[in-house]
Amino acid sequence: MSATSVSACPACVAAPSAEAIAAARAEKASGIVLSLPTAHCAVCISDVERELMRVPGVRSARVNLTLKRVSVEAGPEAAPALLIERLGRIGYEAHELDPGLLSVTETDRRGRDLLMRLGVAGFAMMNVMLLSVAVWSGAEAATRDLFHWISAAIALPTLVFAGQPFFTSAWTSLKARRLGMDVPISLALILSSAISLYETIEGGEHAYFDAAVSLCFFLLAGRYLDYRSRAAARSAAEELAALEVPRAVRIGAAGDVTVPIAELAAGDLVRVKPGARMPVDGIVTEGASEIDRSLLTGETLPVRVDGGAAVSAGEVNLTGPLVVRVTAAGRDSSLHRMADLVAVAESAKNRYTSLADRMARAYSPSVHLLALGAFIGWMVQSGGDVRLAVNIASAVLIITCPCALALAVPAVVTAASGRLFRRGLLIKDGTALERLAEVDTVVFDKTGTLTMGTPRPVALDRHATPDLAIAAALAAGSAHPLSASLAAALREMGVTPAPVGDLREVPGEGMEATHAGRRVRLGRADWAGAEARDATATYLDTGDGKPARAFIFADRLRPGAEAAVATLKAAGKHVVLLSGDAEAPVADMARTLGIEEWRAAVRPEEKAAHVASLTGAGARVLMVGDGLNDTAALAGAHVSISPASALDAARVASDIVLLGQDLAPIAEAAKLAVTARRRIKQNFGLSLAYNTIAVPVALLGLATPLIAALAMSASSITVSLNALRLR
Amino acid sequence: MEMLVYLIPASLLLGGAGLVAFLWALRSRQFEDPEGDGQRFLSEDWDEHPKP
Numbered sequence: 001m002s003a004t005s006v007s008a009c010p011a012c013v014a015a016p017s018a019e020a021i022a023a024a025r026a027e028k029a030s031g032i033v034l035s036l037p038t039a040h041c042a043v044c045i046s047d048v049e050r051e052l053m054r055v056p057g058v059r060s061a062r063v064n065l066t067l068k069r070v071s072v073e074a075g076p077e078a079a080p081a082l083l084i085e086r087l088g089r090i091g092y093e094a095h096e097l098d099p100g101l102l103s104v105t106e107t108d109r110r111g112r113d114l115l116m117r118l119g120v121a122g123f124a125m126m127n128v129m130l131l132s133v134a135v136w137s138g139a140e141a142a143t144r145d146l147f148h149w150i151s152a153a154i155a156l157p158t159l160v161f162a163g164q165p166f167f168t169s170a171w172t173s174l175k176a177r178r179l180g181m182d183v184p185i186s187l188a189l190i191l192s193s194a195i196s197l198y199e200t201i202e203g204g205e206h207a208y209f210d211a212a213v214s215l216c217f218f219l220l221a222g223r224y225l226d227y228r229s230r231a232a233a234r235s236a237a238e239e240l241a242a243l244e245v246p247r248a249v250r251i252g253a254a255g256d257v258t259v260p261i262a263e264l265a266a267g268d269l270v271r272v273k274p275g276a277r278m279p280v281d282g283i284v285t286e287g288a289s290e291i292d293r294s295l296l297t298g299e300t301l302p303v304r305v306d307g308g309a310a311v312s313a314g315e316v317n318l319t320g321p322l323v324v325r326v327t328a329a330g331r332d333s334s335l336h337r338m339a340d341l342v343a344v345a346e347s348a349k350n351r352y353t354s355l356a357d358r359m360a361r362a363y364s365p366s367v368h369l370l371a372l373g374a375f376i377g378w379m380v381q382s383g384g385d386v387r388l389a390v391n392i393a394s395a396v397l398i399i400t401c402p403c404a405l406a407l408a409v410p411a412v413v414t415a416a417s418g419r420l421f422r423r424g425l426l427i428k429d430g431t432a433l434e435r436l437a438e439v440d441t442v443v444f445d446k447t448g449t450l451t452m453g454t455p456r457p458v459a460l461d462r463h464a465t466p467d468l469a470i471a472a473a474l475a476a477g478s479a480h481p482l483s484a485s486l487a488a489a490l491r492e493m494g495v496t497p498a499p500v501g502d503l504r505e506v507p508g509e510g511m512e513a514t515h516a517g518r519r520v521r522l523g524r525a526d527w528a529g530a531e532a533r534d535a536t537a538t539y540l541d542t543g544d545g546k547p548a549r550a551f552i553f554a555d556r557l558r559p560g561a562e563a564a565v566a567t568l569k570a571a572g573k574h575v576v577l578l579s580g581d582a583e584a585p586v587a588d589m590a591r592t593l594g595i596e597e598w599r600a601a602v603r604p605e606e607k608a609a610h611v612a613s614l615t616g617a618g619a620r621v622l623m624v625g626d627g628l629n630d631t632a633a634l635a636g637a638h639v640s641i642s643p644a645s646a647l648d649a650a651r652v653a654s655d656i657v658l659l660g661q662d663l664a665p666i667a668e669a670a671k672l673a674v675t676a677r678r679r680i681k682q683n684f685g686l687s688l689a690y691n692t693i694a695v696p697v698a699l700l701g702l703a704t705p706l707i708a709a710l711a712m713s714a715s716s717i718t719v720s721l722n723a724l725r726l727r
Numbered sequence: 728m729e730m731l732v733y734l735i736p737a738s739l740l741l742g743g744a745g746l747v748a749f750l751w752a753l754r755s756r757q758f759e760d761p762e763g764d765g766q767r768f769l770s771e772d773w774d775e776h777p778k779p
Contacts, residue, residue, distance in 0.1 A: 041766060042766040042767060042768075042769040042770045043770070045763060045766060045767060045770060046770045046772050049772075050772070063763060064759060064760040064763055065760055065762045065763030065766055066759070066760045066761055066762040066763055067760070108759075112753055112758075115753055115758065116750060116753055119746060119749045119750065119753065120746065123742055123743070123745065123746040123749075126742060127738065127739060127742050130738065131735075143731075146731070150735060154739075
């Protein structure tokens, strides 16, 4: 499980400055927030809270099951990494969330504000409806006027208060010379309350206070649902962002100084500790080590570097300290160039118009035209009766008002994303589901996406027990990923490490020690005196003259990878595997999963280009990837998914984040998205059907407040119920 | 009809009480975790004595 916490936030572990910041934050005893993607029941709540309370220094822990998070109040001794490890031990996956909660409290406040307006509108609607029932059932003269006045007293302040979100948004869109959905809504609210007030003063028969208030209530409900699903996704995604602090250790005349990367210039010397991420592009001048390029290129095999080798920003230094001469920092580094590619691709994606937008674009002008037409028509017909014409025009506005339309999309999206969230998928973008429904081609990355990105030793039982004992002793001394994984696997097998002396790590080579008077080595092939094999492996030389033993590693498939690929293929999707890794492991993976089309050793630009060419050929591409080499492709695809363990940039570029380790929900999401889009279209159809019946009635001047109230409530309720079928 | 003089204020008052209760619940953050609150009541952790 510790491997998970490492991969969940590589930067936290890698960047020493990030750790320092985390420590500084903990000292202030501020809250730690952890995401708990697998928590789902009452037992989970008790387990997590009890386990966290046992950690010394923790003052309180409270699980929020809706958001799948736990907030912890703790002193400096309970660091997030420790809490994550403790939770891992009892079987709960946890990721640290950025506790810069400012934006979250901000969204909380806006959500509460909407909910409060919804509550006030609901209260007013109930009371006005009660009074209206009396009017509808035949109250007359003074009684009717009294009821109208009381309704007005309740409805008008309510509309002023609860209608604000619509008025402000309508005003903004009018200033920008556009006709959004909110313009007809505001117009209907204002016009109907004005005409009702006039009718009340004149002692008229019809007042639309009930319709205006219930219109406001239903629309606020849609707005709140929409807001809620977006806010939950956005804040969680924001917080998932790992602590990646761009700092570097510069070697100056006065010794080492930690400086922000922006202050580095080409020619500076920087020191990169083992386990840290390369802050800049550069050339190694001192030291030897191995570097992990997997996040940049998808290669699983660490690469050996020594003096003169070129390194790129974003790579992880594994074994020895390095001194690097900066060739490009900040804006010019390869990391940054990749980010620029993402920005270009992003702007292309923003051009997608959602179903609701397309609907609104046709809808608002026609509503205004209809109302205006009704007004003019009745003016002519009645010979200049303004009161009657305005009455009918406002009835038309109320009845055509997009109550059901405004609920149609948010209700479906909320139901669908709620269901996906329970399965561990976080929808970051409002239109992601719609785009996912259109997908016909799925492109997978290999390392870290289809696989866990953590190599595991295979066929350990083929080795003799004494060899394993020596390997265990040597591997335990290094933080190299292969060593760490080997040590963990041997510990699980119950191998007792052999007694060794003089254990030391030779940077860039491996571990060396003495055992029973002989020199033993675990490390690179040529160093341990072995023939290098065509696979990820480490070699053990026991110093007794026998040839070195190879420990072969294989990357583990992510759980659910096979099921996800099989289901996608069964659904008629074209599945492609693009990897930056070498040909052999990619071919092997493609065969295991039954993917016919694959390409190995693909560079990041080629990935993006491949996705673009697929798109050019008319395909709608879903890209699933995690590395920096995938970001441009993720941003360029029609819709994209990345696992929570992915690099920050990849998560930012993708529309959907997979919170758990299992890949199976992807196939499910694709299926659900199609259903969701069908429901949205059905909902549009339903509300249009209501309108085609109700609009002629309103145009003919036959619409009474009773008919308006019935049409509106009935269509809103049918639409919501239809959406709820998705849950 | 005189009853209306009492009944309408009474119904408004009752409705208003409901609204106040809702606003209070909203302010004391009772809508933050509807799912968790639904599940929490099943746990036996603090059945014997209240959470300290």
